Amino acid sequence: MDFYRDATWVLEYMEQQDAKGRISGSLQTLVLKSCKVYKIKSNPKHIYAVLDSCWKYKPYLEKVMKKSGILDEIPKRKGKPMYTRLTLLLLCHDLLLSKAKRIQMGKHPIKSYVLQFKTRLKAEMVKLKLKLKVRSLSELFEQDDLENDVTPVRWIRINPLRCPEHDIESVLAELNRKFPTRVDRWQDIKAGTIYYDEFVPHLFGIHPHDKITSHELYKRGKIIIQDRASCFPATILNPTAKDIIIDACAAPGNKTTHVASYMFGGEGIKSNARDVKPQIFAFEKDPERAKILQKMVKIAGCSQNIQVNVGDFTKLATPTAFKGVTGLIVDPSCSGSGIFGRKYVDSLNRRKAQSQQNSNNEEDVIPDEQEDEVEEEEEEEIGENGMPKHVSKKDALERRLAKLSSFQFQVVKHAMSFPQATKIVYSTCSIHAEENERVVIDLLMDKKVQEQGWTVSKRDSVIPTWPRRGLVSEFQEVFRDDQEHCEQIAGGCIRALPREDGGIGFFAVSFERTL
Numbered sequence: 001m002d003f004y005r006d007a008t009w010v011l012e013y014m015e016q017q018d019a020k021g022r023i024s025g026s027l028q029t030l031v032l033k034s035c036k037v038y039k040i041k042s043n044p045k046h047i048y049a050v051l052d053s054c055w056k057y058k059p060y061l062e063k064v065m066k067k068s069g070i071l072d073e074i075p076k077r078k079g080k081p082m083y084t085r086l087t088l089l090l091l092c093h094d095l096l097l098s099k100a101k102r103i104q105m106g107k108h109p110i111k112s113y114v115l116q117f118k119t120r121l122k123a124e125m126v127k128l129k130l131k132l133k134v135r136s137l138s139e140l141f142e143q144d145d146l147e148n149d150v151t152p153v154r155w156i157r158i159n160p161l162r163c164p165e166h167d168i169e170s171v172l173a174e175l176n177r178k179f180p181t182r183v184d185r186w187q188d189i190k191a192g193t194i195y196y197d198e199f200v201p202h203l204f205g206i207h208p209h210d211k212i213t214s215h216e217l218y219k220r221g222k223i224i225i226q227d228r229a230s231c232f233p234a235t236i237l238n239p240t241a242k243d244i245i246i247d248a249c250a251a252p253g254n255k256t257t258h259v260a261s262y263m264f265g266g267e268g269i270k271s272n273a274r275d276v277k278p279q280i281f282a283f284e285k286d287p288e289r290a291k292i293l294q295k296m297v298k299i300a301g302c303s304q305n306i307q308v309n310v311g312d313f314t315k316l317a318t319p320t321a322f323k324g325v326t327g328l329i330v331d332p333s334c335s336g337s338g339i340f341g342r343k344y345v346d347s348l349n350r351r352k353a354q355s356q357q358n359s360n361n362e363e364d365v366i367p368d369e370q371e372d373e374v375e376e377e378e379e380e381e382i383g384e385n386g387m388p389k390h391v392s393k394k395d396a397l398e399r400r401l402a403k404l405s406s407f408q409f410q411v412v413k414h415a416m417s418f419p420q421a422t423k424i425v426y427s428t429c430s431i432h433a434e435e436n437e438r439v440v441i442d443l444l445m446d447k448k449v450q451e452q453g454w455t456v457s458k459r460d461s462v463i464p465t466w467p468r469r470g471l472v473s474e475f476q477e478v479f480r481d482d483q484e485h486c487e488q489i490a491g492g493c494i495r496a497l498p499r500e501d502g503g504i505g506f507f508a509v510s511f512e513r514t515l
C-alpha cells in the first residue's frame with residue numbers, strides 16, 4: 001500500500017502542475033522532482049515507470065472507471081470517501097493495463113473494493129477498445145508518436161576519444177556497414193540510410209526507428225546520441241588542446257564530452273597519458289544529475305581531462321580558484337520549449353530505463369540527451385479572500401520566463417567575469433525570445449559587460465552556413481536606428497526550429513573579446 005500512497009502523492013502533484021500548464025517537458029524530471037518534494041520512500045524509478053504509463057492512459061482509464069461506477073460506491077468513513085480517485089486510478093491501471101494485469105499489494109480493503117468491479121471494469125475497457133477500433137490502447141500512441149511526436153532524425157556523433165588512435169575511420173566503416181545507403185539530405189533519411197551532416201564534423205543522421213542503442217559502437221561509447229543543434233555550442237567554441245574550458249551547467253554532459261572531443265580528439269593527442277591535468281571544468285548543481293555527468297564522462301573516455309564539480313557555478317567557480325580559463329559553455333536550465341513532445345523525451349528516457357534493465361553492467365549505458373530541469377519556485381499567490389489566486393497559463397508562462405531569463409543572465413554574466421576568457425557560447429533549448437535574444441540584449445546593455453569588452457561574435461565564426469539566425473526584430477526593439485548592427489548581432493546567433501530543422505528547437509550565441 002505504501003507504494004500506491006506515494007504514487008498517489010506524485011500523481012496529485014502532476015495534476016497540479018498540469019493545471020498550471022507545466023507538463024511541457026520530461027515527465028521523468030517532474031516525477032523525480034515531486035519524489036524529492038514529498039520525501040518519498042518508494043523507489044522513484046519504480047514510481048516513474050508506473051506513472052509514465054498511468055498518465056498516458058489516464059483519460060481512457062477515467063472513462064472506463066466512470067462507466068463501471070467504481071467512483072460512485074466508494075465506502076465512507078465519517079461522511080468522507082475512504083479511497084481517493086487517484087489511488088483508485090492507480091489500482092485500476094495496474095489491474096487493466098500493467099503487464100501482469102494485477103494489483104501489486106497484499107490483502108487490503110481498497111484492493112478488495114477494486115476487485116469487486118473487476119468484471120465491469122474489464123467489460124468497459126473492451127467496449128472502449130472496440131469504439132476506438134484498436135486491439136490495445138498502445139496502438140493509439142504508436143500512431144501518434146509516428147505522426148507528431150518523434151524526432152525526425154536520430155543524430156549520432158562519432159566520439160574520437162574512444163576510437164583507436166583517435167582515428168574515426170574504423171568507426172565510420174562500421175557505420176557504413178550498418179547503414180549502407182548514404183542520403184544527401186536529412187529529409188530523405190529512411191530506415192537503413194545515413195546522412196553525413198554538413199554543419200557538425202563527425203555527426204550523422206539516421207532513422208529514429210533504426211536501433212542503435214544495442215549496437216556495440218554505442219555501448220562502447222564510440223558513438224554518442226546527441227541532437228544536432230545541441231552539438232552547435234562545442235562546434236562554435238571550437239577549442240584546441242591548449243585551451244582551458246568551463247562547462248557551467250554540464251549534466252548530463254553531452255556538450256562537455258563534445259568539447260573534449262574537439263580538444264583531445266585529434267590524432268596524436270594522448271589524452272590517456274599519466275600526467276594529464278584536467279583542462280575542462282564541468283559544473284553541475286544537482287548531485288543526482290552530476291552522477292550522470294560523471295558516468296557520461298567516463299563512458300566517453302575523457303575522465304582524465306574533465307573535472308566534475310558539484311555545486312552552483314556562480315558560487316563555486318571563481319576566477320581565482322579556476323585560473324587561466326579561456327572559454328566557457330553556458331547551457332543553463334531553460335523552459336525546454338524547443339523540446340517537442342513530452343512523449344519524445346519520455347520515449348528516450350524509457351529506452352534508457354529499458355537498456356538499464358537489460359544490462360547488468362551500469363557502465364554499458366550511455367544516458368541520452370536529457371531534458372532540462374526547470375528551476376521553479378513553488379509559490380502559490382494568495383488572493384484577498386485568503387484563497388490561492390487563479391493565474392492564467394499566459395501569466396504563469398510570462399512569470400516563469402522572467403525568472404528563467406534573469407537566472408540565465410546571471411549565469412552568463414558570471415561566465416564573463418573570467419579574466420582570461422575570450423569566448424563564451426550561451427545556449428538554450430527554448431524557442432522563447434525572452435530566454436534567447438533578450439538575454440543577449442540585457443547582457444550587451446550591461447555596463448560591466450561593456451567594460452569587460454564582450455561583444456557578439458560575427459556570423460563568419462558561428463557556423464556561418466547554418467541559415468536560420470537570431471531574430472533581427474528583437475534587436476530592432478532596442479537598437480532601432482542601427483539596422484546593420486541589429487543584423488550583425490542576429491547573425492552571431494543561431495536558431496533551430498523544433499522538428500522543421502531536423503531536431504529540437506535551439507538557440508546559441510557566441511560572445512567574444514580580444515584581450
Ligand SMILES: C[S@@+](CC[C@H](N)C(=O)[O-])C[C@H]1O[C@@H](n2cnc3c(N)ncnc32)[C@H](O)[C@@H]1O
Nearest residue numbers: 249250252253254255284285312313331332333
Ligand atoms: C540544460 S541542462 C544542461 C545540459 C548539458 N549542457 C548537456 O548538453 O548535456 C542545465 C543543467 O544546469 C544545471 N544547473 C542549473 N543551475 C546551475 C548552476 N547555478 N550551477 C551549475 N549547474 C546548474 C541543471 O541542474 C541542469 O542539469
